[in-house]
Amino acid sequence: MIKCGRPRKGEELLSRDRLLDTAFTLFLEFGYGNLSLETIARDARVSMRTIYNQFGGKAGLFGAVIRRCSDQFVTGLSEEYTLKSSPEEALVFFAKQFLYSITRPNAVRIRAILIGESLRFPDLATQFYEQGPQRTLDHLAQFFARQQKTGCFAEMEPRFLADQFLSALRNERFQKLQLGLEPTPDEAEIDVWVRQAIGFFLRGSLKNRRDGTNDIVDESSGRNH
Template identity: 75%
Template sequence: MIKCGRPRKGEESLSRDRLLDTAFKLFLEHGYGNFCLETVAKEARVSMRTIYSQFGGKAGLFGAVIKRCSDRFVTVLSEDNVLENQPDEALANFAKQYLQAITRPDAVRIRAILLGEALRFPDLATQFYEQGPQRTLLHLAQFFARQQQAGYFVAVDPHILADQFLGAFRSERFQKLQLGLAPTPDEAEIDVWARQTTSLFLQGCLKARVPAK
């Protein structure tokens, strides 16, 4: 007997996950301009109506894909995960998660697609920025604001602190990775990268001068 009616909540969740998995795979294979919603619907075994009702179209679906990717690390600095009285360790842990996310080959590929097609598809750039970098920046700024209230950081705009911290990782090393001139770092390399950069951000690079006698 064929079941009728609305799918149950668990089935809806599985269907959405399958749809996002399929969309992510096809984005990597075909880019954005050649990405076809009909192909996504067929491979994910959902209707076009479902895609439009849930995401509004191709840009919205791409935004949902990016949001799910960023969800993996954007909450690392949530209240439950922040180490009380140890913001330096919290930032180092966040940095490690952040680097693991942005240096994955599929993440590098997505960024390359974005840079190549953003001018032709401004909705693509908007969805990527709002669901990825902007979410991360705002979440990190909230962390700095909380830690400023606790007396750990100087009274600088927390958004500037967040921007400077994230910018420290989008460095020459990351640019070489983006261009295919460097291999994907392993876990040990990422740990060193995260901790050294976090330490430099927190302490600066000037040595304390010994006053002349």
Template identity: 60%
Template sequence: MAIKTRSGRPRKGEEEARRDQLLDHAMQLFAEHGYGNLSLETIAREAHVSLRTIYRHFGGKADLFGAVVHRVSDEFVAGLPLEKIRSRPMEEVLVDFGRIFLGRIGRPECARLRALILAEAQRFPELAAEFYRNGPERTLRRLSQFFAMQQEAGRVIEADSRFLAGQFISALRGEHFQRQQLGLEQPFAETEIDAWVKQVVRHFLYGCLKSEGAR
């Protein structure tokens, strides 16, 4: 039996667990049925909640989808705990973040979400907007803050920190990610991730020209 407060409402921990359960169902259903073919009624039925509950917590379908993406992207953002990395070597921080980033984007649920966006973005532009705002944009903003911190500490050249963040993420994904999206390659194995990320970070931080070429 569920533990409730005196008012009959679930306690905070229980309410959060129910919210997570609803998001789990929604993510699975979006992946199975797509965005346009899935109704909130179906999600409510499969998750054993009322439509009123969905509207109260999330609003419409686009907002619910945004919440699903936001929860997935929490793991990417957590890979850069800004308050804890000021004293750590920058190369070490970027390698740790890169491992998390590549490990997550290669997971089946992330691949399904991205495939869903690509398939339905033209029909539902609000879907693409929710995905970018709650997913890639959050990661880019966090990484941009990291590079800005490094610039303030005098470790990184003066450049647009958002540009630096975008270049680093693009380097991490590389051509392999595009081939993976097309089904031409499998996601990186864990040992491959480590070697790839270290190579990317080294190239990103130190470039590819020898000192004579740089002059």
């Protein structure tokens, strides 16, 4: 029997997901400026009209792809880290998730596309920042604000603390990775990367104890200081 009329909601969602999946793959392969809507529509098996109706055009579609990646990333930053017994453990848990996500080849490629196209398409850069880095920063700033209420961290602007923490993670190695000068790190390498960055960060942001020390593990020796 031939079906007429509008597709059911479930079918619409499947069609949208297929379109976003296809667009994501094609953006990774061709970048933004070199990819046509016609190619996306053909590979996703949808009409150009569907893309315009749902997203308003290529920029809107790319923004939706970035938004979905961001949603998956932020969702992946499990709230489980907030349940850890100490701020050190919480930050280690968060940082491992964060670094693993941003160092995967697809994430590196999408970021490179944004950087390369940001001057020609500033709205895309704005969408990326608001939907990705800004949301992560907000998420982490809320954690620091809660921790400050318990007296764990010095009285600094929570957003500043979050920014400095993320900056400690996005170090020289990450910049080299972005330029293709560094291989994708495995989980063991990320563990060392995280603990070194957190050890340095906490020495500058945790309130000193009475004995003037912080219970931070020295990665090179494995001893507590």
